[in-house]
Amino acid sequence: MSDTLIPEPTMSTSATMRRNFWLGVWRVMKRKPSRMFGVIIIAGFAFMGVFGPMFFPAQLPDNPNAITQPPSWAHWFGTDPQGRDVLALVITGSRYVLLSAAVTALITVVFGTSLGLFSGFKRGRWDTVLMRVTDMKLTIPGLPLLLVLATVWKFGSPIQMGLVLGLLGWGGVARAVRAQTLSLRERGFIEAARGLGLSTRHIISKELLPSMAPYIAMNMLIAVTGAVYAQVGLFFLGVLPYESDNWGVMLNLAVFQAGAMITTNALGYLLAPLLAILLLTLGIVLVVDAMDEIFNPRLREE
Amino acid sequence: MITGTGITKTFKQRGNVLGHREVPALRGVDFEIAKGGSASFIGESGCGKTTLGRIIAGLETYDAGDIEIDGTPMSPLKHKHRQPHFRKIQMIHQDPYSALNPTRTIYQTLQAPLALRAGQTGRSKGWIDERAAEVLSLVGLDPGTVLSRYPHQLSGGMRQRVVIARALTVDPEMLVADEAVSMIDVSLRLGILALLKDLRERLGVSVLFITHDVATARYIGGDGELYVIYRGQVVERGPVDTIIADPVHPYTQSLLSAIPVLHGLELPGEEPVVPLESLAEGQSESGCLFAARCPFRGDGCTEERPLLRVTEGVPQEHACYYPQRRSVIARPMSEV
């Protein structure tokens, strides 16, 4: 029966599939213009984080004669109390924020996913123990813990910052992934794969993970926002060491030093990082909206 | 040859610290399926058919008893060593929608187990592609159009065929078909059944057919054995046609009586048996499990549980103190 034509899709294998995937993503994105907008925003932030600082000198030019100026043509968001351009600060500051957010997201997702997968897949005693730990972790309130931790550790670099936030943030993902794993486990196809003798690695990486991709991706984006908020918030509260162009520090200085609440001169200094956060939120919200469709081949193609 | 002796399974329904509920799903089931042969399990919803099927396919553990595959008992083996044996037994799920990974194309679905085989036997990638096309052709699908599809792009019948094709990739000795057609369009069901029958005949794959529809059991495994299961216990066991024609256990009789009569074509059986209603209540654990619902219950039925055995004048094994033939099934008008 066999030497029938070697069917066409076998040659197409991964390359075409990948192409089809991206075509599908394109279709999903096109369906709602808002999603495109979201992607553009996120791409913009990513670009800003990677290349933004390159457009500016390491030490931003300051001007002691023009400190805390209101927005003008020269300085779209005005200047800070050192007379530096606020927009430039936001842009150069994005790297810290986004880098640590990326680290957080990575840790959250990798740690949370592996733990959730392991727990849901192994079940039994391991599951019980891990989930108790996760429960406990989830019970401990993050922000207060961070406040207390901030007195013990110095979050010197964005990587360290991201690390700590990541280690505090995996609980939710682990929970969600475990729940997903448990429910997928009951699906026929996982059982079939086990029956066929496929390796656990195959089952996890090829069968489970792709099905959970939207959840994971969504959680990753949520982790990114969460991390941005948490760290900016901590800097804002002033419990973390100061970094001159950090968004949170800008907020802190705008409020507690430049008097943004009192004079409109400093309003730009306050609003610029706020707007950056809002915009990032918006971008992420819009993209999360498309996540399910991107990873679901059915929704992708319709 | 696959045999099981005294398979017992009790589910512990998760409670909390202070205890849990026990659900006895199987109570010492014996079975035997010859190479290339067939067997059918029938019974009401919740009687334990699926559980038994999953145990046979190695997807579920059991509390007592043992399964022997080609003479090798499974219990003493470690999980890792059992696996190659159980791989010879492949399960066809009831629901072809969930049995295929929606994120993987049919090619990917078939390729994974084939790649495993290829790796073990040192075959080339070309062989994988060839074999993928081959198994699809075996189940009557056109590889050219199907391979690159995602499951959602196929109809229910095609999906079920893909599921069967996937099972065939590992050259199984037995297929466990759990209600394999109940979610498929009526007009297509017979196609799948025919395919299974065909595979049995051509490839010598034995088929274990799990269903609540006796007629389909007859279609696939007319020459095999029928196991009637009630609340985890086999209450009647024998050749399919014998049991259909001459059921002796009141539960089997109720099941057969319940089959709708095609009024234009058939005449109803003369002595239909309707069980006394009280399925949910009074699930007493003592005596005959069916006693509470049995219209013919007699002395002793509620005291000691009847075990599967052969009695005089009854060709098939049964677990009833008062076995009696009754004409319950509808007969075609043409025969009358």
Place this chain on the structure above:
Amino acid sequence: SGSTNKSSSGGGGGLFTTIDVNRPGLDASAPANPYNPKGNSFSGFNSMRIAWVKNHLTDPNQALPGIAASWEIAPDNSSITLKLQPNAKWSDGKPVTAEDVKMSIGIAYTQGSTAFSVTPGAAGAAAEVTVVDPQTLKITQDMANPSPKFARGVLDTAVLPAHVWSSVLPADFWDKLKAARGEGAEAEKAREEITALGQKVLTFAPPKDVSAGPFVLERVNPGEALLVKNKSFFNAANVAPAQVKFLNYTGNEQIWNYLTAGKLDASGFVAAPTDVMNRIKAAPGSEVIKGYSPVAVSMAFNQSKKPYDNVHVRRGLAYLIDRDQVTKVASPEGGTPAITTTGIHQKAAQAWIPDTLPKLDPYKPDVAKAEAEFKDAGLTKKDGKWMLADGKAWKVSMHAPAGFSDWLSAQENIKSQLIKAGIDAEVVTTTDYPLYLEELSAGKYDVGFWLMALGPAPYDIFQRLYGASNGWTNVAGKIEHSPAGKGGNWMGDPEQIEVDGAKINPGELTGKLNSATEDQAKPIMAQLATAANQDLPVIQLWDYVNNQFVNNSRFTGWPHDDEILRLGTGVLASGVWIQLGMVKSKQ
């Protein structure tokens, strides 16, 4: 000495709204106890002191009358005799007597204060407290280690009602105190016991506020505290407000908000950026009264770190940093750029060392001079960047605690100035002040900011520069020096430094100031100022200005007299002005 101003017309009533800028976070559960760090006791309002000491430029013993109407200081500072206000009364109507004051002094001993300390050998400690008559007390100084500011220490003591607080001190307290002044194990034990009493004092919660001040605490909630006029106050007739409301705050921005909204009738100084300052000044009735604050901030070096051990490097930096610019960015209203590094606030310097001041190097910004100094120090300039003598990169790493925004601004500005001059620089913050201090004194930082020139007493002025932080400790009048990096010596100046060709020991000189009279002090001050100027253990950046915000919409009569404005730290000046009858309700 002075007397109560009785000329003004009476009360007038009204609500006086103010804020204690030194104490964020009013705590509703804290007692009206002046020693409790969160206590709801507002100095000048419901908390009275013997007198209100001033930050005179040179004389630490000047004060405005408080519960003491007048006092006499022995010419050799060996004693002070207090005359209480003749009709001073507690808010519950009982008279304030010399016994009350004596008990207050006893309580002060348990807490430790400048004049009432049980630490053996403490300078300027009192030896004896004698009640002469119900209105008169005499307090003598232990002349073993006298201090010219003994009287200040006595005057600056809170008075508490004996009939409320007496249970806090045991009956044999004065005997114990006497024992504590001795030597040996017995004395040690007595001192322990007195210190232990301190705990009791600290946590003592009077059932209700009994005040000898113009006001008495009515109630506190987490947002505000309300005080009402003390009808029994000796000068009640001239106390204008009927009620005083203390607002709470958690951050400066809130005070700015109050001020721009014209909510506050008076407030101590709070740093504010220029724009905010302008808004505040623009508020109706708003006025800023400039006062004197004997504090300066400096950029301090850790000389165990290279290249700061080299005086040329420090001088080079002094020539580079434009202090005017730094001050303009960091503290435009609250500070004036230091004219040069002297270790003394410039106003006080003019009084203390008028002849020496012009001779000191002003370190005017001068790149050429700076570069010459760096070259002298062996530094090299490569690709426009200054390298250390050993060829390694040089980065000026400045530290500050995170909450100190004016310091941070200053450091940011300095950083940018240095970078422009080819010196790499960075600003590193520490989460908070306690940690900053701990790490600073552990020698973890290269460069940090440091407060100094804490007048008016000459010893206090210089001990910030040539005291413990620089290795010299003063134990019972004996000066000892620990080497750099040990015993809290993080500045690391050598024990002897050369000034105008002569070797001096600045620590010892500073120690001498502790007992020197004004005339004796002057030449020493000149010597030390010159030493600081030439050796530059720190670079003095700006001298603080103690501005007071007042509002003329509801009350008038704010003093503008510089002398009156120089009230000591920790006192709510407006409370003193009110009790003296200066402040009037606007009709």
Place this chain on the structure above:
Amino acid sequence: MMIITRRLAGHLARGFVMILVVATISFFIINNIPGDPMAARYEKLVEGGMAPEAAAQAVKVLYGFQPTGSLWQQYTDFMGGLLHFDLGVSVSRPGTPVLDVLTEAAKWTVLPVLVGTLLSFLVGVVLGVYAAIKRTGKLGDALAISGSLLHGIPQYVLALLLVVIFATLIPILPADGPVDILFDPGFNAGYIGSLIEHAVLPVVTYALSAYGGWVLAMKSSVVTVLGDDFILAAELRGMKRSIVFRYIARNAILPLFTILALSLGLLLGGAVFIEKIFNYPGLGLMLIDSVNDRDYALMGGAFLLITASIIVANIVADLFYTVIDPRVRSGEDAS
């Protein structure tokens, strides 16, 4: 009833263990906090003109009672105290037991959190239903997107914006504490009015920041329920719209109640930003203060209290569910 008691027993046991663990963690973290509060206090006194020796003595008085003894000793003392609800004595407020400080602060947290959460819950749930019903329309889209946005915006951003608008640009609302002192505390119009006026901004911030979550949760819950057969069945039986609506609402709101209880617990600790920005003297602000004051005892106590409130909220949520969902009540798993 049996089930409820059983569940409660399990929860309490687990909650107790949790508290012990958290207490241990906080004890050790807090014991490792660097920074010497004595040094800072000393500096302050010296800056204020006190002689160094005297300042040293004053500091000793203030911090003289700092815990001494081995770490293990301190730990057992701490845990022993816990069993009697004794959280030690505040360092920055000498003489005041931590528990007193906490209860005082908790008072100011609980009220606005409660009001804000309930308010947002009501509004969010109603609009969530609307968003679900109109989910294909523009309005539904707008509600959902605005919900996501508000849900996504950090609390402090909202709070800052509100302060800028209502306390700075158009100064119509106070942002400085919980009440005006001039009013006699008690049940009188002035005092209560002042309380309310001061609570407006914090409450609105809570409400706004929580609202998005409710809208989204309610929307998805309603969409799920709308897809349930029994709703169509009820319509096909000719049930009144109001009754059908009640069916939808009650079934959809059920899972939200759990979240509600949980979020109340979480909010107790999560109020840090709002309290800081509005100077509302609740637990969050106190936590920040205690961190800044290096008041170990207070910090540990606050942290513990916040965690405990979450644990309690968890238990309450679960029991609540047990009571209102007949499926759980009868022992079946409702998942």
Place this chain on the structure above:
Amino acid sequence: MADQAPGVRIDGLTVVYKTSAGELPAVRGINLTLEPGTITGIVGESGSGKSTLALSLLNAVQPPGRISAGSVEIDGLGDVVGLAGEQLRKARGAHIGYVFQAAQNSLNPLKTVGKQLLDLGRSHGVEDLRGLVREAKELLGRMGLDGARVLDSHQHELSGGMRQRVGIMLALVLNAHLVVLDEPTTALDMITQANILKIVREVHAERGLTTLVITHDIGVVAEVADRLAVMYGGRLVEQGPTRQVLGSPRHPYTRGLIRAIPRLVGDIDEARALPGRPPTLVTVPKEGCVFRERCELRMDVCDTVDPTVVADGARVVACHAVSVKEHAS
């Protein structure tokens, strides 16, 4: 309220669903008459439009679907397609009882059956609620259940068969005389199914109803229905008295369907699968015979012309081949 079994005349009924490919008909040009007092069964495979048709009887097609043409005349109600608002709501339940496809989930999980019954009574302005409860208990008792206990139970406390009976009770308790049962036994096991079918038959007779039973299982229709209609791709391809249709099916689809059922007795090999597969909304031919792709009697005309519905006494068939044969014979 009609106290007698009403007749129903469905005329030219077309229902379309809005999809990404535009509005597509799920039910097209259906003419069907339910004689008063009869049980009519409709069989068809998944997606053939059975539920859509059933919902149309109550004018309850859910968005994105809508009735685009045709009428449903019910005695005593008029054209249901024209009803709206309160009128329509009152007709549902009181005139037409509907037993839901997945009756397992047709009850509010949070309320007891009794409370839902009272809600139903209030919705229809029943004044004598006690009477309603009595009636319900009677009905349940009639179906072999302990009425009081069932009314006191929540959905999850009832088994599938019990829920289905509760569904039937709720459809009948307001004294509706037209009852639509959509897949009343799907997902029930054999014995329960037989039981429910028996109840349907008995209740139908006792209360004098007009009943429409919808199923994909010919066996079910064969058990209960007087008349049988076969649907395929949204069209009615054949109808007639059950015994006649089963005994001598005319339409090739009906024939194929019957042949595809494995039987308990007789030669197994007679059973044969239908080739091809049922169409979906998108793949169903827009013109011509909907069944032609799978038809063994396919002719050229089938591709372009809709077969006309030919009535022959009580039997109706829509097939070119059949009419040709008839003409020939």
